[in-house]
Amino acid sequence: MLYSLLYPLHNLFSGFNVFRYITFRCIGAIVTGFLIVLIVGPHFIRLVQRNQVGQVVREDGPESHFSKRGVPTMGGVLIISAVVISTLLWVDLTNAYVWLILALTLWYGAIGSIDDWRKIKKKNSKGLSARGKMVLQIAGVAVIGGILINQPGFDTSLSFPFLKDVKPELGWLYIVFMALVVAGASNAVNLTDGLDGLATGPTVVTSGVYLLFSYLAGHAGLAAYLQIPYVQGAGEVTVFCGALAGASLGFLWFNTFPAQVFMGDVGSLAIGGALGVVAIIIKQEILLVLVGGVFVMEALSVIIQVGYFKISGGKRIFLMAPFHHHFEKKGWQEPKVVVRFWIISIIFGLMALATLKLR
Numbered sequence: 001m002l003y004s005l006l007y008p009l010h011n012l013f014s015g016f017n018v019f020r021y022i023t024f025r026c027i028g029a030i031v032t033g034f035l036i037v038l039i040v041g042p043h044f045i046r047l048v049q050r051n052q053v054g055q056v057v058r059e060d061g062p063e064s065h066f067s068k069r070g071v072p073t074m075g076g077v078l079i080i081s082a083v084v085i086s087t088l089l090w091v092d093l094t095n096a097y098v099w100l101i102l103a104l105t106l107w108y109g110a111i112g113s114i115d116d117w118r119k120i121k122k123k124n125s126k127g128l129s130a131r132g133k134m135v136l137q138i139a140g141v142a143v144i145g146g147i148l149i150n151q152p153g154f155d156t157s158l159s160f161p162f163l164k165d166v167k168p169e170l171g172w173l174y175i176v177f178m179a180l181v182v183a184g185a186s187n188a189v190n191l192t193d194g195l196d197g198l199a200t201g202p203t204v205v206t207s208g209v210y211l212l213f214s215y216l217a218g219h220a221g222l223a224a225y226l227q228i229p230y231v232q233g234a235g236e237v238t239v240f241c242g243a244l245a246g247a248s249l250g251f252l253w254f255n256t257f258p259a260q261v262f263m264g265d266v267g268s269l270a271i272g273g274a275l276g277v278v279a280i281i282i283k284q285e286i287l288l289v290l291v292g293g294v295f296v297m298e299a300l301s302v303i304i305q306v307g308y309f310k311i312s313g314g315k316r317i318f319l320m321a322p323f324h325h326h327f328e329k330k331g332w333q334e335p336k337v338v339v340r341f342w343i344i345s346i347i348f349g350l351m352a353l354a355t356l357k358l359r
Contacts, residue, residue, distance in 0.1 A: 001089050002028075022215060025090040029239045030246035032086035037078055037250025045254065045261050048072040055262050056119045071259060074116050075251060076267020080109045082247035083274075087240050095236040096151060097281050100144050101274060102240070107140040108186055108273035109293055112265035129196065137183040137273070144277065145175035153232060161281045161290075161355040164227050180358045181285050182276035188295035189272030191322045192304055196259035198338045202294045202345035203248045203271050209291050209349045210278050211241035216356070217282040226356050228341060229283035244274060257335045287355065293348030294341055298322045 002019060018024045055073045058309040084102060091098050096210035128136075147173070149156055157175040170177055193199035194259050214221045218235025248271070254260045263271075272295070286294040289296050301323035319329035327337045 001093060004093055008151050011125075022218070022238050025157065026211065026215075026238045026242035029086045029090040029112045029242040030249075032089060033243040034250040035245030036085060038080040038253055039249050040078060040082075041254050041261070042252065044070050044075070046080045047049045048261070053120055055264075056123060068262075069260075071262060072177075073120070073262040074264040074266050075255065075261040076109060076112060076263040076265070076270055079247045079251050079267050080105060080270050081264060082250065083240070083243045086243040086246065090243070091235050091239040095233055097233055098236050098240055099246060100148060101237065101281070102279050104140055104182070104277050105270050105274040108137065109266050109270035111136045111140075112190075112267065112269035115265040115269070134183065137186060137269075138179045140306050141179040141182045141277075142175060148178075148281070149174055155229060155231070155283060158286065159229050160286050162358055166335070177285070178277075178280050181280060181288065182273050184299070185276035185279070185288060185292065185295065186272035188292065188299035189275070190265060190268040191264060192231045192295050192298040192324070193268040194322060195324055195338050196257040196326075197252055197255050198341055199263065199268055199295075200248050200252045200255050201338070201342040202292065203275075204245050204252065205342075205345045206275055206292045206295075206351045207241045207245040207248065208323075209352050210275065210282070210284070211245060212237055212353065213284050213287075214238040214241055214278065214282050217284070228356070231282055237281055240274075241278060244271070287352055288302045290348055291352040292354070294345045294349075298324065301326070330353065 002025075049072050053072060053074055055068050055071045056359065084106065085101065087098065111128070111133060112282075115133060117230075118127040125185040148154060156171055157169045158177070160166050189199055189203070192202065214234055214237040216226060216228060216232045218233065218238070220230050220232075223230035233341075251261075251267075255263065275292060276288065279285045284291075299322075301318060302321045305316060305318050305321035308315065320326055324337050324341065328334065
């Protein structure tokens with residue numbers, strides 16, 4: 001919005017020329033997203049407290065989590081609102097990619113809000129059924145994917161780190177692959193969101209890494225030099241990633257131990273879906289496994305635990321899944337688990353950035 005309103009005035013005042021630069025607008029989106037959450041956060045927390053929108057804790061979870069009952073939840077509404085507002089303020093509104101990302105983010109946020117509200121209303125940890133949630137997630141991806149692959153010049157081949165000449169073409173099957181990536185990322189973030197700040201920290205790291213990749217993918221010269229796919233218009237996705245990083249950083253202010261508010265499924269499903277579709281658009285889908293390594297690690301721990309439990313007749317590999325609960329059961333204090341997972345997330349992010357020079 002600011003780009004459309006102020007950049008045309010650069011002929012009258014040269015200072016408005018800064019709105020031309022994606023880097024400037026990205027920084028603006030980061031700061032705006034952060035400040036919106038920081039300023040509105042206390043009011044939002046009081047609002048949900050008055051309306052008794054409190055966290056519901058699963059009965060079979062760690063005993064240390066029972067004290068979290070009633071802590072304000074659905075903070076994802078605050079994150080999503082800040083992301084949408086700051087993105088629309090600083091992005092070029094003619095960019096179709098950003099509108100598709102925002103649409104899917106809002107759709108996944110709506111799914112999460114229904115899930116959260118059912119849990120709160122029934123006062124148990126069972127919201128939407130896993131099947132119902134998955135159907136809604138895939139339906140959203142199918143619509144966005146159908147629009148996306150019909151965008152002029154959109155590439156439906158896969159890009160692999162380290163293997164620059166390996167680019168299998170999927171055609172319409174790319175929508176199926178997209179559903180796996182986006183829904184998988186969404187549910188992985190949802191599984192990670194089990195401790196104070198645990199999902200929020202890696203979200204800042206992951207969105208920060210994809211911020212850089214989006215900028216590079218949208219710059220023809222830099223993309224060619226680094227041998228990564230060039231996606232015309234992907235540069236504006238940088239602004240969205242900045243807004244997500246800023247809003248998440250602001251939310252961490254209230255979500256860090258001991259949390260004053262939780263993001264809920266409305267936040268975790270939307271954030272994971274957003275990161276997934278960003279990875280798709282900038283053609284770094286496979287790299288999401290590394291960039292979001294903590295999310296993948298958490299999801300795999302559940303898959304391995306459930307699979308092994310079934311084939312072994314009731315035995316477990318981990319003391320409890322997702323993975324972060326395993327360390328809680330081993331006696332680690334919650335802040336220690338969270339900070340160490342943040343450190344791992346940063347390492348994964350740095351490894352993903354290193355792939356830019358290893359192609």
